[in-house]
Amino acid sequence: MSDGDRRLVGSRQWLLWVGLLVLVGTIVILVVERNSPPSKGFRSELVVSGDTAGWLVPCGCTSNQSGGLPRRGTFVHSISREKMTTVYVADAGGAASGTSRYQKTKFEAILRGELTMGLVAHNLGASEVTLGGEYLRELAARLHVPFVSANVTDASGRPLAEPLRSLGSSDGMITGVLSPRYATEGVQIEDPRTAILRAIARGKEKCSVVVLAYMPEEELLQLAASLPEADVIVGGPTGQSISPRQVGPTQVASATNKGKFLVHFANYVGGARRLWEGNIVELNEKFGDDPDQQANVRQYLAELEKLDLPAGESGFVSLLPMPKEYRLAGNAACISCHKNDYDLWNASKHGHAWQTIKDKGYHVDSYCQQCHTTGYGLPGGFESISRSSTMTSVGCESCHGPSQLHVREPKTKTPFNAKDQCVRCHDHENSPKFEYESYWAKIKHGSVKP
Numbered sequence: 001m002s003d004g005d006r007r008l009v010g011s012r013q014w015l016l017w018v019g020l021l022v023l024v025g026t027i028v029i030l031v032v033e034r035n036s037p038p039s040k041g042f043r044s045e046l047v048v049s050g051d052t053a054g055w056l057v058p059c060g061c062t063s064n065q066s067g068g069l070p071r072r073g074t075f076v077h078s079i080s081r082e083k084m085t086t087v088y089v090a091d092a093g094g095a096a097s098g099t100s101r102y103q104k105t106k107f108e109a110i111l112r113g114e115l116t117m118g119l120v121a122h123n124l125g126a127s128e129v130t131l132g133g134e135y136l137r138e139l140a141a142r143l144h145v146p147f148v149s150a151n152v153t154d155a156s157g158r159p160l161a162e163p164l165r166s167l168g169s170s171d172g173m174i175t176g177v178l179s180p181r182y183a184t185e186g187v188q189i190e191d192p193r194t195a196i197l198r199a200i201a202r203g204k205e206k207c208s209v210v211v212l213a214y215m216p217e218e219e220l221l222q223l224a225a226s227l228p229e230a231d232v233i234v235g236g237p238t239g240q241s242i243s244p245r246q247v248g249p250t251q252v253a254s255a256t257n258k259g260k261f262l263v264h265f266a267n268y269v270g271g272a273r274r275l276w277e278g279n280i281v282e283l284n285e286k287f288g289d290d291p292d293q294q295a296n297v298r299q300y301l302a303e304l305e306k307l308d309l310p311a312g313e314s315g316f317v318s319l320l321p322m323p324k325e326y327r328l329a330g331n332a333a334c335i336s337c338h339k340n341d342y343d344l345w346n347a348s349k350h351g352h353a354w355q356t357i358k359d360k361g362y363h364v365d366s367y368c369q370q371c372h373t374t375g376y377g378l379p380g381g382f383e384s385i386s387r388s389s390t391m392t393s394v395g396c397e398s399c400h401g402p403s404q405l406h407v408r409e410p411k412t413k414t415p416f417n418a419k420d421q422c423v424r425c426h427d428h429e430n431s432p433k434f435e436y437e438s439y440w441a442k443i444k445h446g447s448v449k450p
Contacts, residue, residue: 044086044168044267046210046278047076049114050236052259053127054097054106056113057297059367060360061430064285067260069113070297071283073290075262076117088167089117090174092236092255093125093214100315102366104131105307109300111145116292121165123176123212124149125236129187133160148176148212151195153188160187163199172208172231172267175199177223179215193226200229208267208276210234217242217254224252232276234263244278251276259283304364310384314366317377325405326415328380331395333407338396341445345396348443354392363392371425374398394425 049072058065080087091114096107114122122128124147128136133154140147140161147161154160165174177192192213200209211227213220213235220235224247227233233252235242241261242254253263265278311317335342345351353372354363362368364385374395375381380402382391397403401416419436426434 044088045079046088046090046167046232046263046265046267047079047117048090048092048212048234048253048255048263048265049095049259050092050212050214050234050255050263051094051125051257052091052110053094054103054110054367055258055260056106056109056300059430060362061371062432066282066284067258068283068289069110069259070289070293071287072259072262073113073117073293074287075264075281075283077290079264086168087118088120088174089114090120090210090212090234091122092212092234093123093176093178094127094237094256095122095125095259096127096131098127098315099131101307101313102304102309103315104135105303105309106300107131108139108143109296109303111139111143112299113293113296115143115145116296119146120167121146121148121174121176121212123147123214124152124161124178125214126178126182129160129178129182129184132186133158136160148174149178150175150199151177151190151192153190155186155188157188163195164203166203167208167210172210173200173203174210174212176212177214179213179219181216181219182214192223196227197229208232220252220254221247224248224250232265232278234265241280243280244276251278253278253280255280298361301361301364304366308364308384308386309366310387311366311369311377311382314370314377316366316370322379326379326402327404328375328378328391328397328402329404329407330380330390331374331397333403334396337410342396344445345443350394350398350443353394371430375402378402380404 055067057068057070076087076089079085095110097103111122122145129152136147139145146165148163148165149159149161150163152160163175167174175196177195178189180189180191183189196211208231209229211230211233213223213233215223215235217238220233220238224233228249230250233250235254236256238254238256241256242252244251244253244263244265251265255261255263260283262281262283263278264281265276267276312319331342357363357368357372369382370376372393373382374391374393375397382388399416399418399421400414403414405412406414422436422439426439
């Protein structure tokens with residue numbers, strides 16, 4: 001064999017060994033990729049809120065309260081900045097708190113805040129459908145809200161929202177359903193599973209399916225067990241949030257309780273698989289306030305100041321007819337007989353309760369006015385800032401009741417048992433440490449006669 005032939009044979013053997021090493025290396029890489037936990041290669045992330053129930057921000061009357069859109073915005077933006085990934089923001093429904101003019105104004109502020117975060121889908125929950133199809137359609141057109149619902153129609157069978165939304169060009173699709181228990185005379189609700197299957201049949205094949213499901217826990221888990229076609233189902237209201245758990249091939253979770261918690265899912269690709277992993281995030285004090293959401297809150301407060309809504313448009317008071325004598329007399333009417341008590345009240349926090357919310361700009365908010373004024377919505381009581389500016393702060397009749405008849409006939413007792421009135425405002429949400437005896441010591445009066 002010539003030297004040239006030997007070189008040719010050696011070159012071929014070298015190429016054969018190189019090719020064999022490349023093949024072995026490729027096999028090793030594929031095996032490792034297939035069997036290792038898919039903790040890298042995040043494709044996108046999903047943040048879902050639910051059951052906000054009108055809580056644009058926490059009340060603020062006590063420390064350590066969770067929730068609020070300013071903190072939600074901070075969390076969403078922190079993900080996009082830290083991981084440089086696409087973040088999809090969705091809501092499982094239940095964001096409204098009622099149908100009054102005030103409650104609609106707050107609901108629209110919540111939607112504006114969600115849109116600022118990049119909202120891709122807002123499912124129609126129980127509180128949304130009570131607002132009516134006409135209003136929801138007008139709102140969707142005016143604010144460009146991506147409402148979604150696969151199984152809710154009005155009485156004529158016309159859908160109240162789009163049945164399906166896209167999660168980008170390749171990340172999947174998202175749909176929403178409402179529990180049939182929330183059907184009314186004007187709202188028809190189809191079987192959720194049937195509606196979901198029909199909706200996703202219209203979408204792309206072999207892509208992720210996310211379902212927003214406003215339904216109680218038992219129904220939510222039943223839906224997950226019967227719907228292997230879904231990758232993720234996020235629901236509410238369930239009383240307590242549900243951490244992501246596997247039900248068959250489906251991940252199911254719940255975000256609930258006044259928007260205090262979020263469900264956070266990461267969608268990543270491991271080999272040929274697309275998988276999801278998630279957790280529950282509590283929006284506690286470790287999260288700061290997002291500037292964009294703070295601006296949205298200021299816009300909301302400015303709208304309320306301009307509207308100066310009367311108590312009757314808040315949704316918080318009964319509009320039933322009252323007896324003629326059931327009317328407030330005002331703090332000044334108490335001075336002549338109860339001067340010492342009046343002076344004690346005037347030096348208390350009750351006597352300056354209005355200023356505490358005015359300093360923060362929330363004196364225009366009907367929710368705050370309920371507990372920081374006297375006789376909110378009652379005859380002769382606080383009606384609105386422009387209509388009854390003298391009935392601010394927690395006055396005598398906040399605890400003792402409308403006292404016009406007592407002023408006229410002192411032997412007639414005031415109508416309220418004062419002790420019973422405390423928990424109207426000092427409830428678990430706004431005053432979780434309330435205990436009557438220690439709180440009474442701060443405002444104690446009535447034992448010293450003038």
